[in-house]
Amino acid sequence: MKTFKIALLLLLSFSGFAQQFTVSSKISKVKATGLHNIALTPDFRCYADGNLAGIRIFDSNSKEVPYILSSPEKIRIESGFEKFPLLLKRIAADSVSQVFIENTSGTKWNEVTLVIANTDAVKTYSISGSNDNSEWFGLVNNQTLSGLYSHADTMVYKTLPLPVNTYRYLKIEFNDKTSLPLNITGAGRITGKPIAAALVEIPNAHVKVTEMLLEKRTRVTVTFNDPVIIDQIAFNITNPRLYNRNAALFVSRSHTVRKKTTTYLEQELAFTLNSANKNIISNLNLIENKVVIDIENKDNEPLEIASVKLYQMPVNLIANLTAGENYSVMAGNIQLHEPDYDLKDFKSQIPAVLPQATLSKPEPVNAKPKGINADKSPWIMWACIAAGALILFYFCYNLVRDMKSSEKTHT
Template identity: 45%
Template sequence: MKLFKVFFLLISTMAFAQEFTVSAKISAIKESGPHVIYVGWQFRSLSDENPEIIRILDSRNMEVPYFLEYGATTVNEQGFRKFPIITKTNIPGKSSSFTIENTSAGKMQELTLAIANTDAIKTYSISGSNDNREFFGLVNDQILNGLNDPADTKVYKTIYLPLHNYKYIRIDLDDKKTLPVNLLEAGQLTESITPVAMEELVPYVKVEKADGGKKTRIRVKQDHWILIDRMVFDIKGPSFYKRNARIMVNREEKVKRKLHKTVNVVEEFELGSSTKNAIDFLHFEEKEFIIEIDNQDNPPLDIASVKFYQAPLRLVADLKAGEDYTVATGNDKLGAAQYDFINFKNKLPKNLPVATLSDAKTINISAPEKSPAHNPWIMWVCIAAGAGIVIYFCISMVRDMKDKV
């Protein structure tokens, strides 16, 4: 029986190894915590652009929860714009006052304070002024609490105010029951939107004339199914032009049991001398296609280049320092992963460390089958092993019956 157990352990191991067809190693993780993993076009092309079946595996081949951010072209970076604290006054055992200059030169509806950690709960009032002499009420007798950040020596607290454009803002804190707090900074949280660099693809491109120059055809061919998110034309001339263009793909349709080849238009757009000639697509995915430009009676466009780009695919996962991780895909039997981790997406920091992914490798190039059940010799070995087990148990039962007799 031990022999059979070892045999089936070997078979199950082979089955697991062939579940995935593409894999790539994640660079060494130096610090535990959430990381961003950018998945490039090479990995995605080998997996036939099916991001839902991607899995992250640790050194024990256990799944690591992650969530997917597909096609994000911008990132939001949060900063802090400081306002000068021009006066600080304190009446011991009674109150503290801070006057802040609003340097934003605009309307204001919130103010963020950086306060040194304390367990105090304070009552505060806020007033505004344009001359720093006469102040008018904005907020009266509100509670300021939760002034302790276990991960930092200070805490940021945002106070919401009635919409105003006062140049000076005064905060009055009640110190009758508790000691004064240490106000370190005051200002506004800012959020900037930064475009994420797209990854350039390198398909085969050939520009040719058609219909006696009435049309220009650009043939594009790729080795794999690769998603294209942006296409950019570099056109040198003429100085003034406005042309209709389209993307066409060849299709085969079955009509009355016969295959008929057709040409389908999947996207139409316009090229013009007054535009940037950058065309964005939503999940345009083809191995081969043709870009056709109508020249009519005009001279053909002088096309210096056509470049294709893909928006980054981001995996966000909570990784441990020193652990070995692999990103794998190619198991078509898997559906979209369902992990609890996505529920904490909005609670993660804006700027996460990046874990680098190595070049993708195919696990089994020679065997297109993804499961040993489709491999004849493994199937016959399994059948033979099963028959052997049945015979073994039959012989054992016969021996037991003879012993009893």
């Protein structure tokens, strides 16, 4: 039995080793209790696995804190607001208030935005639709409306999702059993065309420009200390005034034959640099610590490149944090799957604007950071697993042998 306990202890120790995170960062500026937006910085993400599934938030008691990932591909310009007539507000019963709205545009709608006086109340609501303001049909039933409190404004804009419909009239009924009715001052639809979300510049890029005169090419090499996610590259070219050059982006690859490893450049993308364009290469979705860009000059003078900047799409965590509590964000555990928290079911009810909580400078957990594509070289992990299996087999074999010897002694 003693041998079995030793084997079990070794196996558990090995499992703990396999489940290590690679980076940790503290959360600061938690001054109020509630939902917060936590932006993941590029230097933090370079230690995490590419799909971000291995991220976990822990409080000071090592208790896991639920979160959802928010990676906006588009955001809306919320400067425009198309108002709909607010036909009627009334108290229908002791615990029910009603709001009637008319869709004067006559078009399909899949959401309605209410203008609500600042409050900390939480309501449940149902929505029905009608074409004649008489016969009503169900659309939304028993949903929760929260996040109505603002630190800065007297009014809060809340968008309620709807099944796509063409009803001329909407009736929204609120349950007022636990609090007084809401003060709804307007209704309508937020207008504006979608625009791309602001990207985050990747710091610590080492840019080297080499003129290859004999080959009539300019080579731009960008390197990082660790692999990073690259979504966009922007060129700032100052001279000549008019130019049109073919270019290609290469990434570093390697292959091994008979224990000999060869490194080579593989073309990932072909594009054009033109004085009439912004010279921004988007939608790259690369995970690299080195990219090489070759520009064909032909018989022209080389381009004067003032700067080359690389960007990545922002990724945020949304979590419910407590004021004064200390939190840590851990990442880089490639064996973890994406967590399944209840918070994801309330994503549509989360306010568009949340208090910001920031991450401190990331600290590697292991002596040697694994980087964002550590999962591409898992031989160390498998070697450890094999060693652990052999140790376990050895102790199990001895355990069985001892048991047989014990049985022979008793007989």
